[in-house]
Amino acid sequence: MNPSPSRPAAHPHGKSRAVRVGVVLALAAVAGLLWWRSSGHTAGDTATFNARRGNLRITVLQGGSIKAVESQEIKCEARVGYQGIKVLKIVDEGYEVTDQDIRTNKVLIELDSSELQKQIVQEDIQYETAVAALTDAQEGYEIQLNQNLSDIKAAEQKERFARMDFDKYLGDTVTQGIIDQLHLDRELAAEQTNAAAQTSAMVAAASQGIPPPSAGPGAPALALASGGPGGGNVVITMPAGSPAVAATPVAPQPARPSPAAQPARGTHANPAPAIQPLPINIDFTKYARIDALGDGEAKQKLRKLEDDLGVSRKEEGQAHVALEGTRRLFGKGFVTKIDLERDDIANENARLKVETAATARDLFQKYEFPKTAEETLSKYTEAVRELGRARKAAVSKLAQAEAKLKSAQGQHNIQTRQRKELYEQLDKCTIKATKPGLVVYGSGGDDQMFFGDQERIREGATVRERQSIITIPDMTHMSVRVKIHESYIKKIHKGQKARITVDAFADKVLDGEVTLVGVLPDSQNTWMNPDMKVYLTTITIAGTHDWLKPGMTAKVEILANELTNVLQIPIQAVAPFEQSQVCYVLKGRSPERREVEIGEFNDEFIEIKKGLAEGEAVLLHPPETPVRERPDGVPAKPAPASAPATPAASPRPAAGAG
Numbered sequence: 001m002n003p004s005p006s007r008p009a010a011h012p013h014g015k016s017r018a019v020r021v022g023v024v025l026a027l028a029a030v031a032g033l034l035w036w037r038s039s040g041h042t043a044g045d046t047a048t049f050n051a052r053r054g055n056l057r058i059t060v061l062q063g064g065s066i067k068a069v070e071s072q073e074i075k076c077e078a079r080v081g082y083q084g085i086k087v088l089k090i091v092d093e094g095y096e097v098t099d100q101d102i103r104t105n106k107v108l109i110e111l112d113s114s115e116l117q118k119q120i121v122q123e124d125i126q127y128e129t130a131v132a133a134l135t136d137a138q139e140g141y142e143i144q145l146n147q148n149l150s151d152i153k154a155a156e157q158k159e160r161f162a163r164m165d166f167d168k169y170l171g172d173t174v175t176q177g178i179i180d181q182l183h184l185d186r187e188l189a190a191e192q193t194n195a196a197a198q199t200s201a202m203v204a205a206a207s208q209g210i211p212p213p214s215a216g217p218g219a220p221a222l223a224l225a226s227g228g229p230g231g232g233n234v235v236i237t238m239p240a241g242s243p244a245v246a247a248t249p250v251a252p253q254p255a256r257p258s259p260a261a262q263p264a265r266g267t268h269a270n271p272a273p274a275i276q277p278l279p280i281n282i283d284f285t286k287y288a289r290i291d292a293l294g295d296g297e298a299k300q301k302l303r304k305l306e307d308d309l310g311v312s313r314k315e316e317g318q319a320h321v322a323l324e325g326t327r328r329l330f331g332k333g334f335v336t337k338i339d340l341e342r343d344d345i346a347n348e349n350a351r352l353k354v355e356t357a358a359t360a361r362d363l364f365q366k367y368e369f370p371k372t373a374e375e376t377l378s379k380y381t382e383a384v385r386e387l388g389r390a391r392k393a394a395v396s397k398l399a400q401a402e403a404k405l406k407s408a409q410g411q412h413n414i415q416t417r418q419r420k421e422l423y424e425q426l427d428k429c430t431i432k433a434t435k436p437g438l439v440v441y442g443s444g445g446d447d448q449m450f451f452g453d454q455e456r457i458r459e460g461a462t463v464r465e466r467q468s469i470i471t472i473p474d475m476t477h478m479s480v481r482v483k484i485h486e487s488y489i490k491k492i493h494k495g496q497k498a499r500i501t502v503d504a505f506a507d508k509v510l511d512g513e514v515t516l517v518g519v520l521p522d523s524q525n526t527w528m529n530p531d532m533k534v535y536l537t538t539i540t541i542a543g544t545h546d547w548l549k550p551g552m553t554a555k556v557e558i559l560a561n562e563l564t565n566v567l568q569i570p571i572q573a574v575a576p577f578e579q580s581q582v583c584y585v586l587k588g589r590s591p592e593r594r595e596v597e598i599g600e601f602n603d604e605f606i607e608i609k610k611g612l613a614e615g616e617a618v619l620l621h622p623p624e625t626p627v628r629e630r631p632d633g634v635p636a637k638p639a640p641a642s643a644p645a646t647p648a649a650s651p652r653p654a655a656g657a658g
Contacts, residue, residue, distance in 0.1 A: 047619065047620040047621065048586050048617040048618060048619055048620065049569055049570050049573060049617065049618055049620055050615055050616065050617050050618075051567055051568070051569050051608065051612050051613065051614055051615060051616050051617075051618060052567070052568065052569075052614060052615075053565055053566065053567050053568070053614055054565070054566070054568065055562065055563065055564050055565070055566075056562070056563040056566050056568050056600070056602070056605055056607055057559065057561075057562050057563075057602065058491065058559075058560045058561035058562065058563065058600050058601070058602050059557050059558060059559055059560060059602050059603070060484065060488045060491060060492060060557070060558045060560055060602075061555065061556070061557050061558075061603055062482040062483070062484060062555070062556055062558075063482065063553065063554070063555050063556070064480045064481050064482030064483070064539075064553075064554055064555075064556060065480070065481060065550075065551055065552065065553060065554065066478055066479075066480055066502065066548055066549065066550055066551060066552040066553075066554055067473070067478070067479055067480070067481050067550055067551075068473030068474050068475065068477065068478055068479070068550055069474065069477040069478065069479045069540060070473075070474045070477060071437070071471050071472060071473035071474060071550075072434070072435045072437065072471065072472040072473075073468055073471050074108070074109065074431055074468070074469050074470050074471070074472070075466055075467060075468050075469060076111070076463045076464065076465055076466065076467050076469055077428045077465075077466075078111060078113075078116070078425050078428045078429055078465065079421075079425055079465060080464070080465050081465070082464065083462075084462040084463055084464045084465075085111050085112055085115075085429075085462065085463060085464075086111065086112040086460060086461070086462055086463075087109065087110075087111060087112075087457070087458070087459055087460065087461050087462075087463060087469070088110045088111060088112050088459065089107070089109070089110040089459060090108070090109050090110075090457070090458070090459055090469070090470070091108050091109075091439055091470075092439070093439055093440060093441045093457075093470075094438065094439060094440075095438075095439040096436075096437075096438055096439075097433050097435070097436050097437055097438075097439060097472060098436055099436055101433040101436075102433050102434060102435070102436065105432045105433070106432060106433045107430055107431070107432055107433075108431050108432060108433055108439070108470065109430075109431040109469055109470065110429065110430055110431075111428075111429040111430070111431075111463075112429070113426055113429040113430075116422060116425055116426050116429065117426070119422055120419075120422045120423065120426065123415070123418055123419045123422050124419065126415050126418075127415040127416065127418075127419045129415075130408070130411045130412040130414075130415040130416075131412060133408045133411065133412070134405075134408040134409060134411075134412040136408070137401070137404045137405040137407070137408035137409070138405060138408075140401050140404065140405075141398075141401040141402065141404070141405045144397050144398055144400075144401040145398065145401075147397070148394035148397065148398055151390045151393070151394060152387070152390050152391055152394055154390070155383070155386050155387040155389075155390035155391070156387060158383045158386065158387070159380070159383035159384050159386070159387045161383075162376070162379045162380040162382070162383035162384075163175075163380050163383075165376050165379065165380070166376040166377055166379070166380045167296070168296055168297055169296050169297045169298050169372060169373060169376050170287065170293065170294060170296050170298055170373055170376070171293055171294015171295050171296035171298075171299065172294060173294040174287060174292075174293060174294040174296070175294075175377075178282060178377065181282070182282075282374070282377075283370075284369060284370035284373040284374060285365065285366065285369070285370055287369075287373070288302065288364070288365035288366075288369045288370070289302075290302060290303060290306065298369055298372070298373065301364065302361070302364060302365070302369070305357065305360055305361040305364055306361060308357040308360070308361075309354065309357035309358050309360075309361055311357075312350065312353035312354040312356070312357040313354050313357075315350045315353060315354075316347070316350035316351050316353065316354045317350075318350070319343070319346045319347035319349070319350035319351075320347050320350070322343050322346065322347070323340075323343040323344055323346070323347040326339055326340050326343040326344075327340060431469075435472055436472075437472035437473055437474060437475060438472065438473060438475055438549075438550075439470050439471075439472060440470060440471045440472070440473060440550055440551070441456075441457040441469070441470055441471075442457055442468055442469075442470075442471070457469060457470070471550075473550050475544075475546075475548070476544045477540070477541075477544075478540075478541045478545070478548045478550075479512075479515070479538050479539060479540045479541055480500055480512065480538070480539045480541065480554050480556050481536060481537070481538055481539075482536075482537050482539065482556050483522060483534035483535065483536060483537070484517075484518075484534060484535050484537050485532070485533070485534055486521070486533040486534070486535065488560075489517070489518075489535045489537075491560040491561070492514060492517055492535075492537060492558060492560065493514065493517065493560075494514055494515065494516070494517055495513060495514060496513070496514045496558055496559060496560060497511070497512070497513060497558075497559050498511075498512040498513065498514060498539045498556050498557060498558040498559065499511065499512070499556070499557045499559075500512050500539065500541060500554050500555070500556050500557075501554060501555045501557075502548070502552050502553070502554045503552070503553045503554065503555070504552055504553075505547065510541050510542070510543075510545070511541075511542045511543075512539040512540055512541045512542060512556065513539065513540055513542065514537065514538070514539055514558060515538050515539065515540045516536075516537065516538035517535065517537050518535035518536040518537060519535075520535075521533040521534060521535060522534050522535065522536050539556050539558070561600060563599075563600065563607060566599070566607045566608075567607065567608045567609075567612060567614055568605040568606065568607055568608065569583065569605065569606065569608060569612070569618050570604065570605060570606075570620055571601050571602075571603070571604060571605060571606045572620055572621065573618045573619065573620050573621075574596065574598060574606055575622050577593070577595075580595050581595070581596055581597075581598050582594060582595050582596065583596050583608075583611075583612065583618045583619075584618060584619040584622060584623060585612070585616050585617065585618055585619075586617040586618070586619060591619055591623050594611055594612060595611055596608050596609075596610065596611030596612050597609040597610035597611055
């Protein structure tokens with residue numbers, strides 16, 4: 001279309017003139033900007049703050065999470081090893097455990113116990129085997145104990161009868177002299193003492209039963225009593241509640257028979273010498289006299305032989321007198337020859353009787369008496385040695401039975417303990433309610449450090465030993481757990497007041513108090529950032545608030561100190577320079593570096609103790625160009641552009657600390 005006749009056409013020279021004017025203005029703006037920067041003024045240098053006096057609250061602001069002051073943490077206590085155990089059933093997170101649930105033993109968690117039940121079946125079999133072995137060992141011990149009693153009593157009886165035979169034949173006075181001559185008094189006395197004590201102990205144990213003393217807390221024991229020189233007690237600890245122990249009491253052990261052959265345990269006393277085989281070299285013929293013998297069979301027999309010899313001699317005398325009278329009468333013819341021959345025969349018989357009686361007496365004194373005396377002495381000494389052998393054999397057999405009993409008891413204890421532990425593990429697979437509160441899965445971040453790859457708590461998940469499954473916090477007392485940087489921890493003390501703001505309820509401000517300050521840096525933080533040291537601090541919230549839940553994010557402002565009427569400037573206005581702290585005071589159009597003495601500070605302001613006057617304007621950021629000389633006339637060095645704004649003496653924590 002043709003242009004409207006009423007609009008004049010544009011002049012080509014007018015357009016080019018407007019372009020030239022724009023270029024000139026742009027160049028002028030650039031030149032002005034360069035001059036402004038060359039004179040030491042930038043856009044950042046114009047940000048200033050006038051030093052002022054007022055109250056300064058020293059607070060520490062940090063974020064954390066809501067936790068209960070007290071809580072019941074339920075962990076997996078079953079010994080399941082590294083492979084873990086599955087969760088069959090678990091209550092929903094957020095479930096409110098009530099007192100009714102506690103009274104009815106409501107099950108909160110049920111773990112898979114199938115593997116434990118298999119182990120319990122095998123352990124029950126081994127346990128029953130151990131009980132049977134223990135019963136058999138105890139019965140064998142008692143049988144051996146009774147057999148020892150019988151053997152020792154038989155040996156004692158034989159020894160006693162042998163001594164009676166010895167005394168009966170020679171008389172107790174003579175036998176005692178012979179025993180003294182052979183130095184048997186000490187050995188036989190020791191044997192008799194040991195035997196008597198041992199027999200009495202065994203008889204008392206077998207007939208009455210001695211209550212076993214306690215060998216430890218809740219563990220009955222078997223006391224094996226011993227008597228005589230060098231004897232000692234042996235205590236066998238039996239498992240508490242064992243069927244074998246409860247069924248049959250065990251009597252005490254007899255004493256060791258010969259201290260020389262079997263010294264007392266743990267002692268080094270000189271034992272009495274054992275009886276050795278006796279050489280019978282006594283000349284018993286010197287006792288073959290009436291006056292040398294005691295009241296015994298030998299004396300009685302020797303007296304009878306002597307009496308027989310005396311009677312025979314008297315009869316011989318009578319026969320000889322009668323024969324002489326008959327001979328005189330026969331010579332006169334008063335008696336017949338037959339009478340003479342009869343009296344001659346009678347006289348010969350009397351003479352033969354005398355010879356026979358004398359021979360019998362001599363044979364008795366020379367052969368029968370010493371033989372019988374030595375035989376009775378030998379039987380007596382052999383009976384004593386047999387008694388010693390019986391007692392030694394009894395000790396040996398009883399020691400074997402005791403060893404078997406101890407072995408069975410040890411195996412029974414092991415099986416009992418293992419069986420008890422398995423049943424305890426089975427009970428721990430079912431966790432019931434014991435405390436009211438809100439169910440929260442897991443326990444926070446503690447387990448995450450140890451079980452980095454653990455599954456989320458749910459039905460079917462695998463949990464490991466000592467892993468926290470649920471936590472039931474006490475909702476009436478809540479707290480905030482924060483991590484304080486090491487630059488601020490020296491300002492935090494127990495008992496300081498704090499204000500808490502929960503992110504979910506930002507319009508509500510809660511009061512709190514510092515109740516716990518960490519002594520050492522948090523060890524978990526070293527894994528993520530070893531250079532940053534933070535301290536766990538707990539702030540308890542005052543009052544009870546139903547809307548507070550564990551895990552909520554909160555901010556805590558801890559009031560560390562409150563300064564009154566102090567000079568203060570923004571904390572970013574102070575910068576380190578060489579070995580001091582400086583700020584830049586605006587004087588006209590150029591800044592002046594001023595050394596200042598700083599005090600306490602918070603996240604926004606810092607106290608100035610010296611070097612700055614109220615009302616002076618300070619730059620909020622160090623300038624990038626050289627500054628004027630200091631008032632004392634010393635040329636000032638430019639501050640490095642990368643110098644931090646926080647005072648060197650009190651570095652600020654990195655963003656996001658805690």
